[in-house]
Amino acid sequence: MRHVISVLVQDHPRVLNRITGLFARRGFNLESLAVGTTHVPGLSRISLVVSGDDRTLEQVEKQLNRLIEVLKVTDHAEPHVERELALVKVHVAGVEERLAVKDIQEAFRARVVDVAQKSLILELTGDSKKIDSFIEALRPYGILEVMRTGAVAMSRGERTLKVREKREAV
Amino acid sequence: MKGAEALLKALEREGVEVIFGHPGGAIMPVYDALYDSGIRHILVRHEQGGVHAATAYARASGKVGVVMATSGPGALNLVTGLADAYMDSTPVVAITGNVPRSLIGTDAFQEADVTGVTMPITKHNYLVQEANDIPGVVREAFHIASSGRPGPVLIDLPKDVQLAEFTGTFDVELDLPGYKPTTRGHPKQIERALEALEKAERPILMVGGGAQHAHGELLAFAERTGIPVITTLMGLGAFPGNHPLWLGMPGMHGTVAANRAIHHADVILAIGLRFDDRVTGKVSRFAPHAHTIIHVDIDPAEIGKLVRTHIPIVGDARFVLREMLKGAKPLKLASWWRQLEEWRTRYPLRWKPRPHLQSQEVIKAFAEATGGHAIVTTGVGQHQMFAAQFFPVTRPRSFITSGGLGTMGVGLPFAIGAKVARPEELVIDFDGDGSFQMTLQELATLVKYKLDVKVVVLNNGYLGMVRQWQDLFHARRYSEVYLADSNPDFARLAEAYGIKGVRVERKEDLMKGVEAVLSTDGPVVAEFKVYHEEGVFPMIPAGGAAEDMILEHPAEREEVEA
Numbered sequence: 001m002r003h004v005i006s007v008l009v010q011d012h013p014r015v016l017n018r019i020t021g022l023f024a025r026r027g028f029n030l031e032s033l034a035v036g037t038t039h040v041p042g043l044s045r046i047s048l049v050v051s052g053d054d055r056t057l058e059q060v061e062k063q064l065n066r067l068i069e070v071l072k073v074t075d076h077a078e079p080h081v082e083r084e085l086a087l088v089k090v091h092v093a094g095v096e097e098r099l100a101v102k103d104i105q106e107a108f109r110a111r112v113v114d115v116a117q118k119s120l121i122l123e124l125t126g127d128s129k130k131i132d133s134f135i136e137a138l139r140p141y142g143i144l145e146v147m148r149t150g151a152v153a154m155s156r157g158e159r160t161l162k163v164r165e166k167r168e169a170v
Numbered sequence: 171m172k173g174a175e176a177l178l179k180a181l182e183r184e185g186v187e188v189i190f191g192h193p194g195g196a197i198m199p200v201y202d203a204l205y206d207s208g209i210r211h212i213l214v215r216h217e218q219g220g221v222h223a224a225t226a227y228a229r230a231s232g233k234v235g236v237v238m239a240t241s242g243p244g245a246l247n248l249v250t251g252l253a254d255a256y257m258d259s260t261p262v263v264a265i266t267g268n269v270p271r272s273l274i275g276t277d278a279f280q281e282a283d284v285t286g287v288t289m290p291i292t293k294h295n296y297l298v299q300e301a302n303d304i305p306g307v308v309r310e311a312f313h314i315a316s317s318g319r320p321g322p323v324l325i326d327l328p329k330d331v332q333l334a335e336f337t338g339t340f341d342v343e344l345d346l347p348g349y350k351p352t353t354r355g356h357p358k359q360i361e362r363a364l365e366a367l368e369k370a371e372r373p374i375l376m377v378g379g380g381a382q383h384a385h386g387e388l389l390a391f392a393e394r395t396g397i398p399v400i401t402t403l404m405g406l407g408a409f410p411g412n413h414p415l416w417l418g419m420p421g422m423h424g425t426v427a428a429n430r431a432i433h434h435a436d437v438i439l440a441i442g443l444r445f446d447d448r449v450t451g452k453v454s455r456f457a458p459h460a461h462t463i464i465h466v467d468i469d470p471a472e473i474g475k476l477v478r479t480h481i482p483i484v485g486d487a488r489f490v491l492r493e494m495l496k497g498a499k500p501l502k503l504a505s506w507w508r509q510l511e512e513w514r515t516r517y518p519l520r521w522k523p524r525p526h527l528q529s530q531e532v533i534k535a536f537a538e539a540t541g542g543h544a545i546v547t548t549g550v551g552q553h554q555m556f557a558a559q560f561f562p563v564t565r566p567r568s569f570i571t572s573g574g575l576g577t578m579g580v581g582l583p584f585a586i587g588a589k590v591a592r593p594e595e596l597v598i599d600f601d602g603d604g605s606f607q608m609t610l611q612e613l614a615t616l617v618k619y620k621l622d623v624k625v626v627v628l629n630n631g632y633l634g635m636v637r638q639w640q641d642l643f644h645a646r647r648y649s650e651v652y653l654a655d656s657n658p659d660f661a662r663l664a665e666a667y668g669i670k671g672v673r674v675e676r677k678e679d680l681m682k683g684v685e686a687v688l689s690t691d692g693p694v695v696a697e698f699k700v701y702h703e704e705g706v707f708p709m710i711p712a713g714g715a716a717e718d719m720i721l722e723h724p725a726e727r728e729e730v731e732a
Contacts, residue, residue, distance in 0.1 A: 062471035070347040
């Protein structure tokens with residue numbers, strides 16, 4: 001089963017190395033990884049997409065928690081918002097194709113972010129399935145390049161991935 | 171003050187008394203500062219020897235072991251020892267030099283990405299960027315190494331950081347928001363565990379290396395409840411090996427009583443162990459009758475990792491046992507004990523006597539001559555298993571061996587570390603001819619520091635354990651395991667180092683040899699030429715289960731039974 005996991009980490013050098021290394025050496029299957037800073041200085045947030053059975057996922061969480069720089073790990077089983085950003089460069093041979101691509105763009109509510117004589121760059125955010133369909137819809141026109149960020153996720157409602165300020169280590 | 175001096179001061183503040191190490195270009199500022207420091211330094215002949223010695227120092231003393239090396243090759247020579255310490259959860263702090271910051275990443279002379287290389291084999295590691303960070307990093311490193319599930323931590327110090335002016339403070343507070351080990355087991359789970367034990371008909375207590383520091387509580391708990399106790403290789407000594415409640419070691423070369431007890435147990439209380447495959451055999455067939463497995467471990471990631479756990483207790487063995495003691499009652503186990511007693515008397519550890527000198531009798535002779543009162547270290551191989559089987563370890567921290575990684579060559583450096591940690595103790599390294607030759611340059615360290623270590627080389631002229639497997643599972647095709655044609659004369663080798671050498675070749679000279687070793691004041695290397703085709707039994711083949719246990723070599727079975 002596919003799981004989206006959020007990890008709050010101290011943004012020290014090599015912390016991403018530790019996480020990807022952990023996945024490699026424990027044989028966990030990492031599908032995507034997206035990282036960015038948070039509103040708290042010194043803390044970054046990572047979204048991971050992992051697939052595996054319950055036992056594997058339990059180990060993924062436990063092993064992540066073992067890392068000294070990991071503050072919090074959440075497996076988004078609860079209702080959550082999931083988004084991914086994609087940039088797609090598509091070939092447009094002529095006016096006809098350009099219009100057809102524009103239809104697809106509107107249907108998916110994507111944005112055109114670059115226009116050239118023979119190509120367009122489209123930007124789309126949405127959950128991963130939506131982006132999959134978008135790419136499939138554009139495929140007949142000739143996709144030149146695709147860049148996807150991997151999923152990011154956040155719980156709905158009051159739930160947050162917060163940590164208490166200073167905690168005493170035992 | 172320079173960064174290098176700040177490092178030594180920070181180490182002193184952590185109570186470090188001794189560092190094992192080997193200097194080199196990128197760590198020279200620290201060695202220069204060491205010249206004026208109160209910290210004792212033990213110069214080893216190879217960094218691997220240093221990290222193993224630091225590991226054994228930690229295991230024997232309960233303190234943090236410290237090793238130091240230069241950049242690149244020096245640091246990389248620590249890799250095996252760090253992995254060994256990591257697998258056996260040993261608190262070690264490794265300090266390595268690195269090239270100056272401006273050269274990092276340029277493939278400079280003696281540069282290696284040591285933090286990258288050691289990431290999977292350390293609990294944590296640091297590349298220090300500023301001299302003022304040194305006290306904080308040292309504090310954290312010692313705290314992380316020694317708390318929770320202990321493990322090795324590496325501090326990599328670029329040379330220019332060692333030389334930079336230190337203007338910071340030593341009074342740093344720990345700030346590790348992501349690190350907060352749970353030491354107190356959950357009271358509700360502890361209560362459930364006690365209930366399960368009370369209802370149990372065939373309970374056992376399995377103890378691993380994580381309970382070495384809880385030996386007092388263990389003894390009290392076992393004696394109060396009357397529960398049979400099994401100790402893993404890493405757990406040897408956590409419970410006295412001469413106690414009537416002790417069934418021995420489980421697993422591949424464990425006792426029949428211990429393995430059958432696990433196989434038939436209905437409730438298993440496992441404390442401070444990680445269900446290594448050498449203990450469980452095939453996991454799906456491990457403890458098939460156990461309806462309740464209680465697992466006490468300080469590392470939550472160990473619980474349920476390999477074996478299904480019904481009552482997980484995350485916490486420190488000592489704390490949890492203390493809590494359990496409050497509610498522990500004597501268990502009614504008379505019929506269970508009748509069964510265990512029968513297995514124990516019917517299948518004691520034994521060996522088939524031969525006209526040749528045999529490893530088992532050598533170890534037994536040392537055990538008897540010392541009354542078991544020694545710190546034993548071992549290399550890895552047949553001799554290690556024989557030592558585990560025939561040297562009864564009665565005190566904690568007294569059997570120091572490489573459990574998880576199975577690192578050949580640890581015996582001598584382990585003995586060095588143990589002797590430095592506990593100089594008043596008799597330290598014996600039972601080694602194999604193969605294992606000993608992996609680190610024997612550390613004999614020089616024995617000489618340099620006049621360390622009274624007794625090295626007992628059980629020389630069978632083979633890589634014995636590999637030979638045994640080839641014998642049993644590869645149709646006796648002895649591929650590349652023969653050493654006797656090229657082994658040195660170990661006694662003369664010792665003498666070349668200025669150490670007393672002893673050689674015993676015949677059965678009738680055994681006691682004379684043992685006496686020669688024990689009566690010598692100072693280090694000894696004693697070579698015992700033992701039977702070349704001995705096997706370690708009982709044995710559960712890799713991937714097998716308790717029922718697959720072989721009691722003796724298949725070819726010799728009839729003779730034994732006759």
